[in-house]
Amino acid sequence: MTDTxxxxxxxxxxxxxxxxxxxxxxxxxGMVGAFILICVIFSLLTDGRFMTPRNIFNLTxxxxxxxxxxxGMVFVIVTRHIDLSVGSLLATxxxxxxxxxxxxxxxxLGLGLNHPATAPIAIIAGIITGLAIGxxxxxxxxxxxxxxxxxTLGGYLVWRNVAWYLTTGQTIGPLDKNFQLxxxxxxxxxxxxxxxxxxxxxxxxxxxQFNARRTKVKHEFPVKPVWAEVVIGAIxxxxxxGFVAILNAYEIPTARLQRIYAARGEVMPxxxxxxxxxxxxxxxxxxxxxxxxxxxxxxxxxxxxxxxGGNPEASQLAGINTRFLTVKVFAIMGALCAxxxxxxxxxxxxxxxxxxxxxxxxxxxxxxxxxxxxxxxLGTIYGAILGAxxxxxxxxxxxxxxVDAPFQNIVVGTVLVVAVLIDIIYRRRxxx
Amino acid sequence: xxxxxxxxxxMQKSFGGIHAVDHVSIDLxxxxxxxxxxxxxxxxSVLMKMLSGALPRDGGEIWINGAQATINNPRxxxxxxxxxxxxxxxxADNLDAASNLFLGRELVTPMGFLDDxxxxxETRRILARLNPNFRRFHTPVAGLSGGQRQSVxxxxxxxxxxxxxxxxxxxAALGVQETRMVAELIEQLKSEGIGIxxxxxxxxxxxxxxxxxxxxxxxxxxxxxxxxxxxxxxxLGMIIAGKCPPSGIPGPGAIE
Numbered sequence: 001m002t003d004t005x006x007x008x009x010x011x012x013x014x015x016x017x018x019x020x021x022x023x024x025x026x027x028x029x030g031m032v033g034a035f036i037l038i039c040v041i042f043s044l045l046t047d048g049r050f051m052t053p054r055n056i057f058n059l060t061x062x063x064x065x066x067x068x069x070x071x072g073m074v075f076v077i078v079t080r081h082i083d084l085s086v087g088s089l090l091a092t093x094x095x096x097x098x099x100x101x102x103x104x105x106x107x108x109l110g111l112g113l114n115h116p117a118t119a120p121i122a123i124i125a126g127i128i129t130g131l132a133i134g135x136x137x138x139x140x141x142x143x144x145x146x147x148x149x150x151x152t153l154g155g156y157l158v159w160r161n162v163a164w165y166l167t168t169g170q171t172i173g174p175l176d177k178n179f180q181l182x183x184x185x186x187x188x189x190x191x192x193x194x195x196x197x198x199x200x201x202x203x204x205x206x207x208x209q210f211n212a213r214r215t216k217v218k219h220e221f222p223v224k225p226v227w228a229e230v231v232i233g234a235i236x237x238x239x240x241x242g243f244v245a246i247l248n249a250y251e252i253p254t255a256r257l258q259r260i261y262a263a264r265g266e267v268m269p270x271x272x273x274x275x276x277x278x279x280x281x282x283x284x285x286x287x288x289x290x291x292x293x294x295x296x297x298x299x300x301x302x303x304x305x306x307x308x309g310g311n312p313e314a315s316q317l318a319g320i321n322t323r324f325l326t327v328k329v330f331a332i333m334g335a336l337c338a339x340x341x342x343x344x345x346x347x348x349x350x351x352x353x354x355x356x357x358x359x360x361x362x363x364x365x366x367x368x369x370x371x372x373x374x375x376x377x378l379g380t381i382y383g384a385i386l387g388a389x390x391x392x393x394x395x396x397x398x399x400x401x402x403v404d405a406p407f408q409n410i411v412v413g414t415v416l417v418v419a420v421l422i423d424i425i426y427r428r429r430x431x432x
Numbered sequence: 433x434x435x436x437x438x439x440x441x442x443m444q445k446s447f448g449g450i451h452a453v454d455h456v457s458i459d460l461x462x463x464x465x466x467x468x469x470x471x472x473x474x475x476x477s478v479l480m481k482m483l484s485g486a487l488p489r490d491g492g493e494i495w496i497n498g499a500q501a502t503i504n505n506p507r508x509x510x511x512x513x514x515x516x517x518x519x520x521x522x523x524a525d526n527l528d529a530a531s532n533l534f535l536g537r538e539l540v541t542p543m544g545f546l547d548d549x550x551x552x553x554e555t556r557r558i559l560a561r562l563n564p565n566f567r568r569f570h571t572p573v574a575g576l577s578g579g580q581r582q583s584v585x586x587x588x589x590x591x592x593x594x595x596x597x598x599x600x601x602x603x604a605a606l607g608v609q610e611t612r613m614v615a616e617l618i619e620q621l622k623s624e625g626i627g628i629x630x631x632x633x634x635x636x637x638x639x640x641x642x643x644x645x646x647x648x649x650x651x652x653x654x655x656x657x658x659x660x661x662x663x664x665x666x667x668l669g670m671i672i673a674g675k676c677p678p679s680g681i682p683g684p685g686a687i688e
Binding site: 215216218219220221294297298299300303306307308309310311313314315317318319320377378 | 506507518522523524525526527531535536537538540544545546548549550552553572
């Protein structure tokens with residue numbers, strides 16, 4: 001290190017204010033603020049019913065399906081494309097998985113109903129279906145240069161009706177018992193495992209934070225004051241503990257507990273109280289969020305996705321194969337549609353013809369409310385998930401208050417446009 | 433005298449029936465800035481694209497350090513440590529300086545993840561050398577001035593040990609002060625022994641920065657001059673009329 005470079009890294013600049021010292025993304029703060037505002041308003045309007053463990057539990061499982069797809073839509077929109085086919089693709093994946101569970105494995109393979117191998121076979125087949133269809137659409141867009149809007153508008157019609165054809169329009173159910181564990185209320189971790197999960201999550205988050213600081217110190221980069229690190233660590237830990245505590249506080253009804261014990265051939269102890277804990281679908285969402293964030297921030301693939309969105313010509317000059325990149329982005333989107341299909345179909349315990357209808361619009365709206373710019377190059381995974389959560393809170397809050405159905409959609413539509421307006425104004429002010 | 437760093441001999445390129453570059457021979461020495469001038473369509477960019485591997489040539493030879501070189505694509509050129517800085521700043525606006533500098537050649541950890549910290553440290557090191565005023569390492573380059581953006585583009589060439597630099601109107605998009613900064617950078621690179629081909633329209637700029645200048649007209653070389661021995665009017669005469677002044681070395685394109 002020469003003198004000039006250590007002068008360039010400079011001593012810790014005196015932070016302008018409390019939030020500047022914490023170095024939290026202000027857009028994240030804005031979205032969390034909007035979410036808290038929504039929660040407070042609906043709590044007041046519903047005499048606190050909106051903020052009960054039960055409703056928060058339901059909110060998380062209602063959000064999971066759209067949020068999983070929204071993380072993939074971030075990549076699609078960042079590369080200046082759009083995917084209008086996700087709801088239909090979800091339906092096709094769901095139909096494939098439903099037919100495998102109810103026809104292929106029990107009859108063709110002779111495994112019978114609820115065989116342990118059924119759910120894994122169905123899930124793998126579903127993911128391959130989503131991946132293949134997504135890659136195919138990506139090939140049409142990247143190599144044959146058909147606009148994504150057109151390819152996926154066609155896909156919107158094609159895959160919805162492929163699903164219909166596969167199931168001859170029938171509702172297919174009930175789905176496999178193990179498969180239904182992804183459905184939310186039918187599959188949760190329980191209190192103990194939820195706390196164990198919380199412990200791992202906190203240790204993991206603090207390790208990542210510590211490691212980031214250590215790397216900065218090693219390279220002599222400016223670091224946050226120690227108190228700021230401690231505050232952030234404490235906020236993260238408190239958020240995880242609070243989240244798990246709320247989900248654990250939603251108690252399983254006594255009658256249901258008795259049935260669970262009876263099914264195991266045991267007698268339920270008197271006065272036993274047990275909470276649901278973290279739903280497996282939400283666990284899946286958390287896992288997807290972590291993996292997608294790592295891909296976005298820590299891999300070449302993610303770097304190229306954002307670079308191509310920012311300047312396709314520069315990326316090509318730098319030797320990036322932008323056509324193949326398009327295939328990869330849509331393949332990821334397809335695989336995520338399959339994961340959402342697992343969550344959505346197992347939540348309703350059957351496959352129906354209209355599954356995932358209008359999801360493409362919810363997914364795009366979630367990504368856009370979460371700060372993904374349609375002009376490309378900008379967007380975050382956590383933003384899209386928060387966007388999905390905000391939309392779902394609005395919708396279910398209004399339903400609880402008893403707002404008429406037409407007004408619900410009018411409000412959600414308006415919020416979408418206003419959110420983007422605020423984002424544009426914010427970007428103009430801050431210049432990034 | 434040692435062999436020149438780069439020697440282009442009898443370079444040819446046609447598009448359809450038009451000779452875009454017609455038997456042009458020029459050379460470049462280490463630590464020298466050589467201008468390539470001419471009107472739009474004179475063939476100067478095409479000539480340089482054949483050197484950078486972006487365009488295949490129809491005929492002619494490229495010699496580097498006295499040995500004949502095989503350059504058929506940009507990767508070949510990169511192997512000869514030839515880097516190009518493009519006219520329209522080829523940066524991804526939404527990424528920060530380090531991400532742009534290493535775009536397509538990222539450093540990764542043993543696990544295969546991006547090593548952003550090392551890339552940032554390297555970027556700070558190289559930019560401290562090129563442009564000590566550069567401070568904004570964490571903002572997208574869209575928020576930087578034209579000059580700062582151009583220093584990122586130049587840093588990209590320098591970091592990967594360019595020995596031969598092709599600059600295609602590097603100051604076309606810049607203001608006065610920023611142009612001066614790029615000019616200082618060019619002086620600095622020159623003092624480090626890097627040879628630079630500078631494509632430019634601005635005669636004043638060429639007179640200021642270049643040691644020698646080649647003027648092309650209709651695909652042919654009008655002549656090569658040492659910029660200190662000619663006036664701006666002489667060079668204007670070469671560009672417009674194709675008339676080589678007495679102190680220059682006339683090329684096949686010079687009128688008698």
